[in-house]
Amino acid sequence: MKVIWEPQGKQKAFQERPEYEALYGGAAGGGKSEAMVIEALRQVEIPHYTGLILRRTFPQLENLINKSRKYYKSAFPEAKYNEQKHCWNFASGAKVYFGSMQYENDKYNYQGQEYDFIGFDELTQFTYSQFIYMLSRNRPTGPGTDVYIRATANPGGVGHGWVKERYILPAPPMTPIWEEVEIVTPDGTVKHMKKDRIFVPATVFDNGILMQNDPSYIASLAMLPEAERKALLYGDWDSFEGQVFVEWRNDPSHYRDQRYTHVIDPFPIPDHWRIYRGFDFGYAKPFSVGWYAADPDGCVYRIREFYGCTKQPNTGVKMDPHEIARNIREIEKTDENLKGKTIRGIADPSIYDGSRGQSIAEQMEREGVYWEPGDNARIPGKMQYHYRMAFDKTGRAMFYVFHTCKHFIRTIPTLVYDEKNVEDIDTETEDHIYDECRYVLMANPISPRQHIPAEDRLGEDPLNMREIKKGKRWYEQ
Numbered sequence: 001m002k003v004i005w006e007p008q009g010k011q012k013a014f015q016e017r018p019e020y021e022a023l024y025g026g027a028a029g030g031g032k033s034e035a036m037v038i039e040a041l042r043q044v045e046i047p048h049y050t051g052l053i054l055r056r057t058f059p060q061l062e063n064l065i066n067k068s069r070k071y072y073k074s075a076f077p078e079a080k081y082n083e084q085k086h087c088w089n090f091a092s093g094a095k096v097y098f099g100s101m102q103y104e105n106d107k108y109n110y111q112g113q114e115y116d117f118i119g120f121d122e123l124t125q126f127t128y129s130q131f132i133y134m135l136s137r138n139r140p141t142g143p144g145t146d147v148y149i150r151a152t153a154n155p156g157g158v159g160h161g162w163v164k165e166r167y168i169l170p171a172p173p174m175t176p177i178w179e180e181v182e183i184v185t186p187d188g189t190v191k192h193m194k195k196d197r198i199f200v201p202a203t204v205f206d207n208g209i210l211m212q213n214d215p216s217y218i219a220s221l222a223m224l225p226e227a228e229r230k231a232l233l234y235g236d237w238d239s240f241e242g243q244v245f246v247e248w249r250n251d252p253s254h255y256r257d258q259r260y261t262h263v264i265d266p267f268p269i270p271d272h273w274r275i276y277r278g279f280d281f282g283y284a285k286p287f288s289v290g291w292y293a294a295d296p297d298g299c300v301y302r303i304r305e306f307y308g309c310t311k312q313p314n315t316g317v318k319m320d321p322h323e324i325a326r327n328i329r330e331i332e333k334t335d336e337n338l339k340g341k342t343i344r345g346i347a348d349p350s351i352y353d354g355s356r357g358q359s360i361a362e363q364m365e366r367e368g369v370y371w372e373p374g375d376n377a378r379i380p381g382k383m384q385y386h387y388r389m390a391f392d393k394t395g396r397a398m399f400y401v402f403h404t405c406k407h408f409i410r411t412i413p414t415l416v417y418d419e420k421n422v423e424d425i426d427t428e429t430e431d432h433i434y435d436e437c438r439y440v441l442m443a444n445p446i447s448p449r450q451h452i453p454a455e456d457r458l459g460e461d462p463l464n465m466r467e468i469k470k471g472k473r474w475y476e477q
């Protein structure tokens with residue numbers, strides 16, 4: 001018998017997983033797309049089986065479709081590919097579709113559809129809401145099919161943050177992660193259901209076939225700029241191409257001395273320091289309130305946050321402005337660093353929009369919470385972050401965050417550049433805290449400081465590329 005395709009070690013581990021969701025890869029060249037295209041075939045003997053393989057944009061699908069042409073036809077000579085529908089029709093009646101969803105709302109093109117299998121290739125390019133929407137399309141097309149989700153990913157992209165939180169952070173690789181979800185049925189009874197997922201890591205070093213056929217591929221990965229190289233070659237989820245705040249440092253061993261770290265231990269704010277409160281409104285998306293203290297030298301500390309996010313990333317708690325304001329009052333009455341202080345509120349200028357009735361600002365004023373409109377110049381605002389995050393010779397920055405501000409610490413490092421508007425942040429990412437803080441920084445602008453990078457914290461470098469690249473342009477920090 002002629003073997004058409006055989007999984008390599010890690011691909012086999014991925015294809016054997018019993019979990020509902022499995023994320024494979026985490027680096028370039030690990031054989032991710034191959035494993036995905038083959039996985040979609042698992043149930044094609046079942047006549048009503050329907051599979052779907054997704055990439056964010058249609059042109060990116062070409063690589064996957066080519067792989068399917070190579071393998072599907074040889075494995076199932078009677079299978080036919082329909083170019084218009086981007087669909088393979090198998091003799092049994094089963095179907096495997098290739099699809100994309102470039103724009104956020106393209107997800108609704110899949111409304112009313114059912115797929116037993118959905119495979120996301122390069123999941124970090126999708127938004128969380130697209131992913132979650134498609135989970136609702138993952139249903140049995142008839143009796144006897146296994147219903148599940150598979151995905152591949154590299155670090156980086158608009159989805160970096162939520163993918164890392166969902167698959168990478170909760171448990172070590174190859175450890176099943178269980179999530180309990182609460183479902184309220186129409187009659188009001190609450191049901192608890194469990195779903196499981198897992199991350200199966202692979203890098204190019206796990207793809208012996210590629211290493212043998214194209215040894216220069218590793219060299220090209222090794223020649224990438226620092227952050228991209230660490231991500232794509234070694235699958236490092238802490239660094240990736242397109243990250244906006246590459247200078248961000250969170251080093252618990254320096255929380256106390258505040259050197260070469262932006263995250264620090266909380267401390268009592270002296271009475272004479274000025275206090276600010278920033279605000280970015282959201283309802284279906286999270287809202288963000290942040291409190292800041294400025295020391296006599298103008299250094300700004302984010303000391304407290306109130307973030308309106310559900311347990312799902314980038315999903316709002318749907319709290320109205322009155323209630324947000326009442327919560328703010330409560331926090332300012334009880335927080336030791338805030339009570340009795342004069343607090344200057346600076347907010348997204350759009351909260352003054354009264355074109356659809358009473359503005360958000362007016363509603364909050366009625367509860368005794370006052371704002372002034374922030375400066376929404378986006379690029380200068382981003383530059384204020386950069387200027388303030390730069391460390392001086394002694395490792396001190398002009399901006400710090402108390403380690404209790406969990407959501408700031410979670411979202412700021414995941415911000416990526418917009419592919420079209422390359423100087424600005426991609427607003428598909430969870431950027432509400434970023435915006436809220438930006439208004440406060442713009443109310444206290446500083447001039448650029450000389451940037452002195454934190455000491456090199458590179459880990460292992462098995463290829464010793466650091467030596468090779470010394471002196472070259474891309475080695476510059």
Ligand SMILES: Nc1ncnc2c1ncn2[C@@H]1O[C@H](COP(=O)(O)OP(=O)(O)O)[C@@H](O)[C@H]1O
Pocket residue numbers: 005006007008011025027028029030031032033034035207209210
């Ligand atoms: N099981 C396999 N059998 C044969 N070739 C494979 C296999 N897995 C990977 N390859 C080879 O490795 C190359 C890279 O795999 P691919 O799945 O495209 O990587 P990734 O999507 O992780 O970047 C493929 O083009 C193919 O030549």
Ligand SMILES: [Mg+2]
Pocket residue numbers: 032033034
């Ligand atoms: Mg691929």
